[in-house]
Amino acid sequence: MRYILIFVLLAAALMLPASAEEAELGGALGVDELESAIPDDAAEIYGSLSADSDEFGAKLDSLLAWLGENSLPVLRDALKSAAAIVTILLLASAALSVSEREAPAFVRLGAALGIAAIAAGDFSSFIGLGERALSAMSDFGALLLPCMAAAMAAGGCAASGSAMYAATALFLDILLAVASGLLMPLIKVYIAAVTARAALDTPALNTAVAFSKWLCVASMTLLVMAFTAYFSFTGAIASGGDAATARLARTAIAAALPVVGRIVSGAAGTVVAGASMLKSGVGALGLLAVLAVCATPFLAIGVHYLVYKAVAVLAEGLDSGGLGKLIDSIGTAFGMVLGLVGCGAIMLFLAMVSGMKAVSPV
Amino acid sequence: MTDFLREWVMGVAAAALMCTAAMAMTPKSRVRGVLRMCCAAALCCALLAPLSSAPLDAYADSLARLREAQLSAAETGTDSAERLERTIIESECAAYISDKGAQLGLPDAGVRVLAKWGDGYWYPYEVWLDIPKSDELMISIEGELGVPRERMHWNDGEGET
Numbered sequence: 001m002r003y004i005l006i007f008v009l010l011a012a013a014l015m016l017p018a019s020a021e022e023a024e025l026g027g028a029l030g031v032d033e034l035e036s037a038i039p040d041d042a043a044e045i046y047g048s049l050s051a052d053s054d055e056f057g058a059k060l061d062s063l064l065a066w067l068g069e070n071s072l073p074v075l076r077d078a079l080k081s082a083a084a085i086v087t088i089l090l091l092a093s094a095a096l097s098v099s100e101r102e103a104p105a106f107v108r109l110g111a112a113l114g115i116a117a118i119a120a121g122d123f124s125s126f127i128g129l130g131e132r133a134l135s136a137m138s139d140f141g142a143l144l145l146p147c148m149a150a151a152m153a154a155g156g157c158a159a160s161g162s163a164m165y166a167a168t169a170l171f172l173d174i175l176l177a178v179a180s181g182l183l184m185p186l187i188k189v190y191i192a193a194v195t196a197r198a199a200l201d202t203p204a205l206n207t208a209v210a211f212s213k214w215l216c217v218a219s220m221t222l223l224v225m226a227f228t229a230y231f232s233f234t235g236a237i238a239s240g241g242d243a244a245t246a247r248l249a250r251t252a253i254a255a256a257l258p259v260v261g262r263i264v265s266g267a268a269g270t271v272v273a274g275a276s277m278l279k280s281g282v283g284a285l286g287l288l289a290v291l292a293v294c295a296t297p298f299l300a301i302g303v304h305y306l307v308y309k310a311v312a313v314l315a316e317g318l319d320s321g322g323l324g325k326l327i328d329s330i331g332t333a334f335g336m337v338l339g340l341v342g343c344g345a346i347m348l349f350l351a352m353v354s355g356m357k358a359v360s361p362v
Numbered sequence: 363m364t365d366f367l368r369e370w371v372m373g374v375a376a377a378a379l380m381c382t383a384a385m386a387m388t389p390k391s392r393v394r395g396v397l398r399m400c401c402a403a404a405l406c407c408a409l410l411a412p413l414s415s416a417p418l419d420a421y422a423d424s425l426a427r428l429r430e431a432q433l434s435a436a437e438t439g440t441d442s443a444e445r446l447e448r449t450i451i452e453s454e455c456a457a458y459i460s461d462k463g464a465q466l467g468l469p470d471a472g473v474r475v476l477a478k479w480g481d482g483y484w485y486p487y488e489v490w491l492d493i494p495k496s497d498e499l500m501i502s503i504e505g506e507l508g509v510p511r512e513r514m515h516w517n518d519g520e521g522e523t
Contacts (some may be wrong), residue, residue: 021446028442044496153439160433161439169428181368189375204382259506262428264483267450271443302401 006105022281026051029150031282038285039136042292049288051281059288070159074300078307078324081118085311085327087174088114093318099180105201113325116191119330122193122304125137127184129297130337136293137344138176144348145169148355151282155275157358163238164231172228174345178219179340188217191333198326209329216336220343227347235354283356290348297341305334377408402463448484452477456488459499462506463491466498487513496516 026032031051038049045066046059092111096104145165152161197205255261293301309332315324381401388394436503456473462468472492477484486507491499495516 023445027440028445029439071375122516136385146431146497149432149435149507150439150442154437154443156443158436158440163430164435165435166428169431170425171423171426185368185371204386208378208382257506257508260455260508263451263454264457264485267447267454267484270450274446275439277441294410 001166009124014136020187021270022277025151025154025271025274026278026281029154029278030147031142031151031278034147034282034285037140037143038129039140039291039293041296042289043135043145045292046288049285051278051285053280053284054279056284056288059290062292063288063295064149067295070299071303074303077300078304081304082311083309084118085115085215085308086314087316088118089315089323092323095273097154107197108201108344112195115323115326115330116195119191121307123330123333124300126297126304126334127187128339130341131180133185133293133341134179135345137290137348138172139292140289141168141172141348144289145351146281148282148352150204151275152358153207153279153353155272155358159238160235160358161355162235164351164354166232167227168232168347171223171230171347175340175344175347177222183216183219183336183340186212187333187336190216190336191330194208194329194333198322200320213336220339224343224346227348231350231354270277279358280356283352286348286352290352292343293307294341294345301334301338301341301350305331305338308333308334317349373411374405374408377404381405382398396440396493444479444484447475448477449480451475451484453484455489458507459489459503461492462502463493463496463499466502468496488515489513490515492517 026318035048039048042049048063049055049059088111092107095107114183144169147162149165152158152164193205193209193212197203197209310328312324312328313330314325318324381404382487384397385394385401425429452475455475455477458474459475460470463473470493474490475486476488476490484510485519489503489507489509493516495518500514502510502512503514
């Protein structure tokens with residue numbers, strides 16, 4: 001009877017609410033600071049975000065509702081640009097069909113410059129959107145990654161957490177530097193080259209166009225592939241270092257002093273459970289924040305990309321003297337800006353998912 | 363690093379533009395062939411020359427700072443977990459001793475336990491009880507929690523013993 005009573009009392013003492021440990025651990029790991037530092041885009045869409053994975057579904061619904069509300073105005077803007085471009089295409093087609101020998105070159109020049117002028121307004125705002133999104137992801141990542149790494153370390157995955165933090169922070173920095181210093185200017189060079197090629201109707205710029213596009217796409221592909229490879233290798237190696245030696249020590253004391261052994265194992269299990277909840281919460285918060293940061297650029301640039309591609313197909317049908325290729329190339333430039341934002345998002349997504357899935361060796 | 367990349371790309375772009383302009387202005391002849399070779403050499407120089415002045419020091423500094431930040435994050439997590447584990451173990455050991463005392467018919471012991479780190483886990487090291495010494499409770503604490511008698515401190519009303 002006595003032993004049953006002791007067992008029941010011990011069990012009651014061990015069944016501490018996980019939320020108390022989770023809250024205490026969260027405070028020590030800086031989760032409160034993380035929750036108060038969510039990007040402005042996320043605050044606009046979700047109101048507030050907390051490190052609670054139970055909220056994920058509801059917040060995702062908020063994001064989808066926001067996308068639904070804001071799609072129509074973006075589509076309207078894109079269709080306005082498309083209407084202006086189609087007008088130029090129709091006028092150019094009409095002019096080309098009635099013009100004499102020397103006139104087509106001037107018609108093409110005027111049409112190409114007109115289309116470029118319309119696209120320039122969209123393009124400069126998209127470059128700004130892309131740069132702001134990358135910058136917001138990098139700034140938020142500077143808080144998110146250490147918090148996730150600390151939560152992983154608290155759960156017994158210190159080496160994996162460090163590897164995740166190092167790989168993601170390094171490649172995000174590289175992406176930001178390469179995007180602002182090389183790729184964005186390169187996309188501008190690409191736009192200038194395709195406009196000049198269409199305006200002057202010369203194949204001399206084909207190489208410059210192809211090279212700048214190739215360099216942009218190859219840089220992004222290489223960066224993401226290098227990140228994935230580095231992340232996978234360092235993660236696999238580091239997870240072997242999250243040793244289970246502590247478990248062996250607890251087994252020894254459990255044999256000598258069963259009561260102490262049960263208390264120690266229970267405490268370790270409680271801390272790991274709290275850290276695991278925290279990891280899920282921080283990961284869910286990170287995923288939602290990144291989705292919110294990417295929502296505006298993806299919506300605006302994505303819709304314009306599709307509309308420009310559709311207009312390019314129409315332009316080919318109108319036989320507008322190569323202007324269809326110009327519009328298609330401008331759409332491709334929008335796609336490259338979208339790709340840059342996507343690269344940053346992929347890096348953070350991979351980091352958060354790997355953190356949430358990390359298994360404690362305890 | 364950003365300035366370095368920008369200057370590199372601008373240099374290559376400028377060289378490419380000048381070569382394109384030169385090729386466009388040259389009529390088709392043997393001179394054009396020679397000009398093509400010169401343009402190729404110029405572009406190769408534009409591509410490779412900046413590598414000799416690449417800012418590798420800045421890159422090494424960034425890596426060192428990143429390494430420091432990553433170690434700090436891991437330490438924060440590990441230290442917080444250990445502190446929390448210690449708190450839980452101390453409070454659970456104190457609760458166990460209080461319950462044991464209640465079973466033996468002793469008054470509320472006002473127990474405080476100090477845990478110590480050893481060989482990969484926290485273990486109860488020292489105990490303070492706000493009641494006079496009880497042999498039964500002392501034997502129980504010694505046998506079940508492994509705390510020796512000399513590290514148990516009782517309060518018999520005249521100070522600690």
